[in-house]
Amino acid sequence: MQSWASPHGRPLPPVGQRTLVMGVLNVTPDSFSDGGQLPTREAVVARAREMMASGADVLDIGGESTRPGAAWVSADDELARVLPAITAVRQALPDVPLSIDTYKAEVAEAAVAAGADIINDVWGLAFGLSAEERARWREPARDVAGVVDPGRLWERLPAHRPGSPSPATNAASPLRVSPMALAAARTKAPVILMHNRLDRNYRDFWGDMLLDLQMSLALACAAGIPPHQLWLDPGFGFAKTPAHNLEVLRELRRIVALGFPVLVGTSRKSTLGLVLGTGVDDRCEAGGATIVWAIQQGCAMVRVHDVRESVRFARTADAIKAGLNFSPPDHG
Structure with missing residues (x-):
């Protein structure tokens, strides 16, 4: 790799x-x-x-x-x-x-x-997106839930292409790519995607958290950031109760299993x-x-x-x- x-x-x-x-x-x-x-x-x-x-x-x-x-x-x-x-x-x-x-x-x-x-990035490339836009970005992320090989993941996610209607719009869908995702892609720098969200309203803690991380990965892919430049971070202390924080450590292997290096x-x-x-x-x-x-x-x-x-x-x-x-x- x-x-x-x-x-x-x-x-x-x-x-x-x-x-x-x-x-x-x-x-x-x-x-x-x-x-x-x-x-x-x-x-x-x-x-x-x-x-x-x-x-x-x-x-x-x-x-x-x-x-x-x-x-x-x-x-x-x-x-x-x-x-x-x-x-x-x-x-x-x-x-x-x-x-x-x-x-x-x-x-x-x-x-x-x-x-x-x-x-x-403590917002995992999602800063500047509304709650509705984040929810819509979770849909392509949901489509690749369970895909743990970064190469296969990138093949199945929508990618940004030159000639799209707007420099902040994914050509394969009407989803708007965040300003941070596009800026990060332009720099060609590695990006650490930390888990964060606007609230603590988890229906299924692990299901929601992994989907949030997949959403950040989808944004990175759509902006054109290659998978070898990406890290994940469980976001200890962000949008989580103390029990949530301890749980993400206790079961950190679930995030490691996504196939990207993990920062804690x-x-x-x-x-x-x-x-x-x-x-x-x-x-x-x-x-x-x-x-x-x-x-x-x-x-x-x-x-x-x-x-x-x-x-x-x-x-x-x-x-x-x-x-x-x-x-x-x-x-x-």
Whole structure:
């Protein structure tokens, strides 16, 4: 299977050899656990160097908090936060894979143009679509429910073709392709499709969740994004109760079975605080437990704040999973 590739030709870490670690690099004033900690370009670069030295494989730069109740940020304000950070990190660490954490089309395109390699979208390419449009996009997704081979899936989904009536309209159907899906396709960057929805009204939790993810895949296919450039994320903490969050971890293999690499981001989230009865800065052990569990279920990358500790959890879990195939790494 073809591996994911940066539009800049920068090497991205191979998928599947070991669990990858994505370090969170927020340049927001109000993120739930680390808002306002990186007020200058120098502080951003220092944190980036620290994370890479601790074992991070990818750095995820975000300019808008997605915590419950966070203030909405305009695209201009978000760009004013993330572009200087991307430029500074890219100048200091030219070979580091960078991800842009955004759901806005204009931010994604500008960030990739500035040097980001990957788009991490918490709305799974569906931002900008109405509830009715999302419901209509679930229909082609429903047609491929149960298809777990990415190649076969792409053959059966409607694809965007040149010459369609509108650049935002799928030629094979009247469904409108989202602005973010089309923008992501133009960048030629890998895209992480996170599960999210407008409400928590699940009729059948797993059936609805898998259908939502298939909807995001259908949008990606319609926009012309190749399957080897796509990841899935269960969206721990998004449009889910604490019980839902724990369930998506418990049965993560159901998402892994769709055939795409899976990213899991549980770091410091409120469900872990609820389990332990601890504050936001005292959840590292709970995060480590979720990392070990997710790796056992087949996840390919974890998104974390505490890179040094998380790398150790991941390496140990990888070693256990390897069993008789374990080969001691070279720590020199």
